[in-house]
Amino acid sequence: MDLWNIFDKEWIPVGVWVETALQWVVANFRFIFQAIKVPFDLVLTALEDGLTEAPDLLVLALIVLIAWQAGGRKLGIISAICMTAIGLMGAWEESMTTLSIVLTCVVFCSLIGIPLGVLAAKRNRFWMVLQPILDLMQTIPSFVYLVPIVMLFSIGNVSGVIVTFIYALPPVVRLTNLGIRQVRPDMVEAARAFGASNRQTLYKVELPLALPTIMAGVNQTIMMALSMVVVSSMISVTGLGQMVLRGIGRLDMGLATVGGLGIVFLAIVIDRVSQSFGQSSRARNHQKWYETGPVGAVRTLVRK
Amino acid sequence: MSDAQIECRDLWKIYGKRSDEAMKAVLSEGLTKDEVRDRYGCVLGVRNASFSVKKGEIFCIMGLSGSGKSTLVRHVNRLIEPTAGEIHVAGKRVDTMGEDALRQLRAETIGMVFQHMALWPHRTLGENVGFGLEVRGVPLEERRKSAETALGAMELSGWIDHYPDQLSGGMQQRVGLARALAADPEILLMDEPFSALDPLIRRQLQDQFLSLSEHMHKTTLFITHDLDEAIRMGDHIAIMNDGEIVQIGTPEEIVTNPVDDYVADFVKGISRVGLVRAETIMEPLDGREGTPKQVRADAELGEIIDKFMEDQSPVTVTNPENAPVGLITIKAALTALRG
Numbered sequence: 001m002d003l004w005n006i007f008d009k010e011w012i013p014v015g016v017w018v019e020t021a022l023q024w025v026v027a028n029f030r031f032i033f034q035a036i037k038v039p040f041d042l043v044l045t046a047l048e049d050g051l052t053e054a055p056d057l058l059v060l061a062l063i064v065l066i067a068w069q070a071g072g073r074k075l076g077i078i079s080a081i082c083m084t085a086i087g088l089m090g091a092w093e094e095s096m097t098t099l100s101i102v103l104t105c106v107v108f109c110s111l112i113g114i115p116l117g118v119l120a121a122k123r124n125r126f127w128m129v130l131q132p133i134l135d136l137m138q139t140i141p142s143f144v145y146l147v148p149i150v151m152l153f154s155i156g157n158v159s160g161v162i163v164t165f166i167y168a169l170p171p172v173v174r175l176t177n178l179g180i181r182q183v184r185p186d187m188v189e190a191a192r193a194f195g196a197s198n199r200q201t202l203y204k205v206e207l208p209l210a211l212p213t214i215m216a217g218v219n220q221t222i223m224m225a226l227s228m229v230v231v232s233s234m235i236s237v238t239g240l241g242q243m244v245l246r247g248i249g250r251l252d253m254g255l256a257t258v259g260g261l262g263i264v265f266l267a268i269v270i271d272r273v274s275q276s277f278g279q280s281s282r283a284r285n286h287q288k289w290y291e292t293g294p295v296g297a298v299r300t301l302v303r304k
Numbered sequence: 305m306s307d308a309q310i311e312c313r314d315l316w317k318i319y320g321k322r323s324d325e326a327m328k329a330v331l332s333e334g335l336t337k338d339e340v341r342d343r344y345g346c347v348l349g350v351r352n353a354s355f356s357v358k359k360g361e362i363f364c365i366m367g368l369s370g371s372g373k374s375t376l377v378r379h380v381n382r383l384i385e386p387t388a389g390e391i392h393v394a395g396k397r398v399d400t401m402g403e404d405a406l407r408q409l410r411a412e413t414i415g416m417v418f419q420h421m422a423l424w425p426h427r428t429l430g431e432n433v434g435f436g437l438e439v440r441g442v443p444l445e446e447r448r449k450s451a452e453t454a455l456g457a458m459e460l461s462g463w464i465d466h467y468p469d470q471l472s473g474g475m476q477q478r479v480g481l482a483r484a485l486a487a488d489p490e491i492l493l494m495d496e497p498f499s500a501l502d503p504l505i506r507r508q509l510q511d512q513f514l515s516l517s518e519h520m521h522k523t524t525l526f527i528t529h530d531l532d533e534a535i536r537m538g539d540h541i542a543i544m545n546d547g548e549i550v551q552i553g554t555p556e557e558i559v560t561n562p563v564d565d566y567v568a569d570f571v572k573g574i575s576r577v578g579l580v581r582a583e584t585i586m587e588p589l590d591g592r593e594g595t596p597k598q599v600r601a602d603a604e605l606g607e608i609i610d611k612f613m614e615d616q617s618p619v620t621v622t623n624p625e626n627a628p629v630g631l632i633t634i635k636a637a638l639t640a641l642r643g
Contacts, residue, residue, distance in 0.1 A: 190422040193381060193493075194436035194483070195411025204435070208426045 026151050033152040040165075044280025048157070051082060056092055060084070066079055066171035067269065069293035071276030078272065082265040091240060098229055098239035099266060105164045109172050110218055117176025117193045117214070118202065127177060134170040142167055142231050150235050158235030170222040175292045179210030203298040215278025222274050226267050240266070308356035308392070309491060309523040310380055312461055315353040315389035317375055317547075320346030325389050337546055349375040351547040353389075357540075358520040359490075364538030366528055366570075372468035373527050377493050380525060381414045411436045414495050415484030415522075419496040421476045423468040429455060429479050430464040436487045449568075454482040457516065474505035481513070492524040494512030499529065510536055535559070535579065543567050555579055560640075576641055580605040585633075585640045586621045594620040594628035601629065608637050626639055 002008070051059055060083050068076030086095045120127040142163060183206050191201040207214075233241030240262045249255025269283040290296060306341035318326050318340065321534040326344035329335055337348045350372045358361040367373045378384040379391055382398055389396040394413050401409065415436075423432050431452050435538075448464070455461055458478040468476055477497060484492055498506040514537065517524065528534050534541045535555040538575075542552045556579050562568040576597075583601040597611045597619045611619045612634050619637075621630040 112563070184420040184422070186418050186420055187424060189383060190418055190424075190437070191439075192412075193410055193416040194348060194439065194487075195407045195409075196435070196439045197407060200439050204426055209424070291629075 003089070013237065022151060030152060037153055037158050037162070040104065040161050042160055044100060044104040044158055047103055048097060051096040051100050052093060054085060054252040059096065059237050060087065063269065065294050067273050069289070069295060070273045072293065075272050075276060079269045080210065080267050086262050086265050089258050089261065089280075091243065091258050094238070094240045094243055094259070095262050095266050097157070098241065098263070099162065100271075101161055101229070101232075101237065101239060102222060102225045104107065104161050106218065106222055107169055108165055108192045109169050109221045109225075110160075113169050113172035113217070114176050114214060117173045117217070118180055120173065120177040121180035121251075130173070136174060137139055137166055138170045142228065146231075146235055155236045157237050157239075159235055160232040163235065164228040168221045168224050172214070174245065175220065176210065176214045179213030179217070180206050180275075182213065183209045184299035206246060212278050215274070219274045219278060222270050223267065226270070229263060307358050309359040309394055310525060311356040311390075311392040312376075312625055313354050313381065313392075315350055315376070315379060315391065317372075317379065317384060318346045318347055318387045320344060322346055323387050331458075335564070341603040346546050350379070350386075353544075353547075353550055355549060355551050357523055357525060359523055361581035362517060362524040362526055362538040364526045364528060364534040364541045365544060366531055366534040366541055367544035368529055371544040373529075373544050375547075376496055376544065377495055377527050378508065380491075381410050381416065385475050389551070398458055409441075411440050414491045414493060415487065415489040416493040416494065417480045417484045417497040418584055418641045419499055421468070421473075421480045421500075423476055423479055423483070427470055428465050428467055429460070429471075432479060432614050433481065433483045433486045442592055450486050451482075453477045454486040455479070457485065458482045458512075472507060473501055475511060476508060477501060478512075485522075490523060492522045494524060494526045496527050496529065498533070506533075513537075531574060535574065543570065551593075556581065556584070560584060562604065577606040577609070578604050582608060582619075582621045582632060583630070586632050587638050588630055589628060594622075595631075596620075598622050598628070599632075604638055605637065608632060609641070614636060 002009055025026050060080070064076050064080045067079035086092060117129065120130050145166065146163065149159055149163050187205055187209060190200055191205045196204065216279055229237075229239065229241035231237070231241075233245045236242075240259045243259030243262070244256050245255065247259060290299065316330075320326065320332070322344045323346050326335075326340050326346040326348075330340060330348075331346070335343070339353070340346050340348050352375055353372075355363070365373045365376060375384060379386050380393060380398070382391070386399055391585065396405075396409065398406070400410065406427075423429075424435070427435070428469065430448055430451040431434065433451040434442075437447045437450055441463055452461060452464060454560055455464055458481055460475065460478055463471070463475075463479075468479065469480065470477070477500075480497065482540060484494075498509050501509065511531065526534075526537050528537070532590055535558075537557060540552060541555055541558050542549050543558065544550065545566050551558060551567050553561070558567065559571050559576060559579050562571050581601070582599050582603045582605075585605075586601075595618055597612060597614070597617065599608055599619055599622055608619055616634045618631045620628045620631045621632060623629045
């Protein structure tokens with residue numbers, strides 16, 4: 001053997017190991033991963049059925065009302081324009097599928113990410129372990145884990161949600177951690193000085209004060225989930241991503257553009273609405289949410 | 305010591321991973337703050353502090369920033385765990401107390417006011433003030449009633465549904481006080497409550513607190529870095545330096561009899577007019593006759609100086625039975641004024 005070119009030979013067969021390990025996991029533990037799928041499947045199916053089977057205009061009205069409530073009249077109008085444009089381009093059905101995948105992903109990212117972030121803020125050692133894992137989740141090219149995900153979870157929309165979940169989870173964990181750590185220490189100390197337990201301090205003081213930062217994390221998670229839409233369509237996830245992928249595959253520029261524009265319009269709406277949720281009531285002049293928007297309008301009407 | 309409402313005995317606080325080792329070494333070898341830091345990497349926060357506060361009095365802890373006064377006061381409700389020593393509050397031993405008992409003590413017996421108000425911005429004033437009751441599970445209506453009373457006492461009724469950022473600094477600190485008083489605790493801990501306010505507002509709040517304190521008789525531990533404030537507020541003053549209590553006494557004792565250069569330095573700029581009393585500067589009569597100019601034994605220096613405005617002959621000091629007990633010459637009065 002030529003000593004000068006020792007790297008011609010593969011000394012550490014990482015690829016083979018991973019392959020073997022994966023085969024072993026698939027052979028013995030696939031049922032676990034199928035069980036993990038169940039909650040994702042339930043939420044996704046419910047959302048997708050609701051959004052696609054309800055009359056289009058009803059859904060449109062609902063989205064506009066939510067946007068108006070969350071971000072005022074201006075956001076309501078922007079949302080109406082964007083969603084109508086999607087509908088007129090003929091991408092309504094697909095965009096509803098994509099929307100339900102993104103929303104499912106957000107539900108699970110929040111359910112898992114916020115508690116992880118809180119724990120990370122409380123325990124430095126846990127945060128030190130968690131940090132490289134989050135880095136890995138964010139930086140490893142998603143193509144790398146598409147294959148094992150398909151082998152463990154099979155193809156389809158639910159697997160798409162899981163792929164997206166892996167990619168989109170880190171920001172909400174990071175920003176929850178940051179938000180809790182940034183709460184002024186004397187605010188926490190005051191809560192303790194008046195006899196609050198750790199749990200009460202968390203729910204009554206730390207979480208509310210960290211909420212704008214946490215919501216920024218949720219917003220980032222949503223944006224990352226949207227950016228996974230095209231990639232996840234490679235494991236036959238339907239929706240706007242699939243339009244783009246099919247367009248590329250058939251060199252059908254029109255189809256790809258419609259899909260791409262659909263993603264952009266959807267992104268604008270979801271981004272603005274989720275950002276408005278993160279505004280603290282201080283930034284809104286201390287008005288309660290039910291005092292503004294359509295709900296506020298209805299309330300004033302009823303009172304008259 | 306049975307009337308002591310707060311009592312700390314031989315209290316030590318050493319920060320750092322090796323605090324227990326450091327504590328042993330300090331006790332056996334008497335290390336200084338720097339030696340503790342160099343040898344164990346630990347910071348000495350409070351060094352062998354003992355003091356007791358009587359029921360109803362205002363006890364000031366005075367020191368520069370970093371002297372350990374905030375650390376010391378946080379031992380009283382155990383926001384900071386002591387490394388060694390005993391803490392007794394309202395007849396209960398705090399340093400060995402269980403978690404539940406401690407939370408109850410904090411919620412019911414001790415109210416605390418913070419330097420930077422530490423009002424929660426996401427809660428209305430009512431929710432801020434009622435927090436201590438809320439964590440104890442008191443129903444909303446009762447909480448609101450207590451909050452209204454407490455805010456009313458601080459002349460803030462009508463603001464109950466507003467938020468802290470809608471108030472000025474002085475008003476915010478009055479909310480801080482209302483919050484501390486809402487549960488009607490026996491003890492108040494005040495950590496530089498008026499330091500962040502501008503001088504005029506500070507003065508107003510000091511007066512308001514003093515008059516409030518007069519009819520409420522709360523045992524108060526008052527932290528300040530301002531000796532003027534300590535003298536105005538305190539029945540007793542403890543002066544801290546580098547984690548150690550260097551002197552405890554009444555304002556007059558501290559000003560007229562500083563125990564070392566550190567305290568003397570503080571006292572230098574303090575006006576004695578309202579502090580020094582006739583009995584401390586008078587000379588014995590030694591058979592001399594009393595003069596027509598008379599002051600009582602507890603008369604302040606200012607009153608004595610007024611007497612010397614008329615002429616420069618000595619002033620006679622009388623006891624409550626109006627019998628002459630001593631004489632003050634103009635020289636003695638001026639010396640006392642100069643300090």
